[in-house]
Amino acid sequence: MATNSFRGVRQAVAVALSLLAAVPVFAEPQPLSLQQAVTAALDNNPELIALRKEAGVFDAAAVRAGVIPNPTLELEAATGALTGSSDDSNLSLGISQEFLLGEKRLKRRTVAERDLAGYRWQVADRERAVREQVQAAYCDVLLAQERVGLARHSIELNKQLLQVAVDRLAAGDIPELEMYLVRVELVRSEGNLIELQRSLLDSRAKLFALMALPPTASPVLGGTLNGNDVRVQAVGDLKQAAMQNRPDLKALHAAMQKSDAEVALAEAEGVPNLTAGIALSRDTSSMEIGGVEGRETSYTIGLKLSMPIPVFDRNQAGQQEARAKRSSAEIRLQGAAVSVEREVESAHASLANAEKVLSLYRSDILRQLGENLKLTQEAYRLGEVGILAVIEEQKKYFEVSDSYLAALHARQIALNKLESAVAADINGGAQ
Template sequence: MRRLLVPLAWAAIVSLPTSLAAQGLTLEAAVQTALRQNPTLRAFGHELEASDGAIRQAGLIPNPSLSLTAEDTRKDTRTTSMTLSQTIELGGKRSARVELARRERDLAALDLATQRADVRATTIQAFFDVLIAQERVEVARESLEIAGSGASAVSRRVMAGKVSPVEETRAKVAESTARIELRQSQADLRGALQALVAVMGAEPDTIARVDGSADAMPALSAAAVLNERLERSPALQRARMDVQRAEAAFQLERSRGVPDVTVGIGAQRAPDVGRTQPLISVSIPIPLFDRNQGAQFQALRKREAAQALAQAEEQRLRAEVLQAVDQLEARADEVDALRRDVLPGARTAYEAARRGFELGKFGFLDVLDAQRTWLQARGQYFSALSQAHRLSADIDRRLGSPDERGDAAPVPTSAARP
């Protein structure tokens, strides 16, 4: 029995990805897969782990040195000395090195957080690109069916002598145009799927379709939540951490201005003395000319430059987020207007023109014009949705992943201001 169950269980496990792929990829699964398998994100993770070695290295004390000297080459008159020396660092050099290495590690952690936000936002954007591309394919397929049925209806009326053969030519041109648009939309869908697979770090051709609602508009958070996200955004935190790193570098250069002491202890044996003599040595550089003043001045100015750059980064980030929020509001208004007024009106006009043509009240040119208006409205609707999701992903890319509290408190778009 066990020999039978084990192969069956293994077959079920192997077939699991295929069944999931057939069901369609969800947004949550796409994001989690990208955060786990994206190669660039893995590289940043290795860089963060490598910084632990830098901290460990910065905390090590200098190695002692062993010296052996011999005066004269003749055995009877040769004096032999052996000394063990150890450099003692003064001025807090070791602690300053460790502090600088820790700030470097903090920067690497923020670089990883920034890259995670970028991968997450890019995955969400690519997911909705695929979702909207799927809808465009369905619209193009429906348009082809409508054009085909219209061409058939015109052909029957031409054969009956009710309309001019020119109408049949127009209908065939419209059908060919719809077929070309279907092929283009299918190519766009394949390209969107490839982009999604690439950012997820998955194997090619492993995703056939995605599941979700293309009509879902990204919600905007309240102004207070946006301000909070701005303060803890990875880009702004990194700019501020760069100031702390510059401060740590300045403190290290200051500590290097304090000379170190080298202490040595050893023994010397001379034939004329007839015994081993102890040796004790202490050496310290005299900071007469080089007090590391140039490096200190350089580190000080770099700290001031980092402070100015942090301030500029905050202003730039706030301005870009505000601009993206304004554009997202405009897209939300456009989607709402298209969904509420334009699409229903264009659909009603097309249906009326089609029925009128079947009853002989309208020409086929009127049907084509109404159909073109309806399809253009649907294309504009999907374009506005795509731009809205791109803007939302761009905001998340700049501010980092929103927390649960930020997602749980969406407000009308007119109130969303950082």
């Protein structure tokens, strides 16, 4: 009997294990990294999608620039019925073709191609701006999350302090007013948590809007505000990199090249086009010889060449307009280059200042404040200090901790702005 019971138990355990193995295990959703957020925004942002769709317009312009003019079919008929010569008639059928001289077709294609190149750099520049916006929004969410965690820690400390005050009040060591002061601090910290949670919701909504996520999607962010050192190149090297990488500068350079091509096209437009045609004619006429009336039909083939004489109009206005656009594009490029240099300088200085502020918190000041807070709390529990000293020490600890989080956030925002100004990852991928 014992053997049968043991065998039955073993079979039951085996069945249970097989049932557990059959239950599907769902993987936990992976936290959303900064790179994933940027990729989602670049793929799903409606403004970027609409801008990319405009590529078809420029492709069509390139096709249109290379199209050969259509031939012209000419049909002409004449009759003498209205002038009393009903037997006289003429019928002509011809075809003509316009030939573009001065390499107009090639130059039009060059203008269209450079216009397309400028458009592509404009798309890249818009992507750069969206990337910077997503990075800033992502950092805002991280800061809001850290502040919510700090507020919860403050509530926990106030609850512990309230329990100590209640115990000391029961023992008759403190007046009731001290317990009420602690309760006020607890309520204040709880109200601060509610406000920070609302700010967190707003920051997440802004980030998810940039990513174009559906309203039901609410992924968890997996990054943290990084307090590690950042290696930054010299400002001169960063300026040189910005001049080579910035898509807005490349778009303006493409616009200037397009203007050069438009000047060449305007000069070519001053050369008139040649139109060549060939026609087949049939002439029918009547004649009377010796009282006998007869009809005669003749066929002729003719060649026709025509070309406007450039006496009054040699496209002077078009050439003047093209040269004016070229000068304007050159001035815009020069002004943008100066602005980019200033932007890099400003972003580099902002990052340096943020690093200086952050370095103030790297001398174990937070650890020392934490130890001071613990010592003050223990001293209050032993009755060596009053409640105001503990409350003041807690305020100091959380104010400095919040300032440290703000410094981390400011440093990361400054780094993102500098990377956007240079249009390159200057920190080896450490985001």
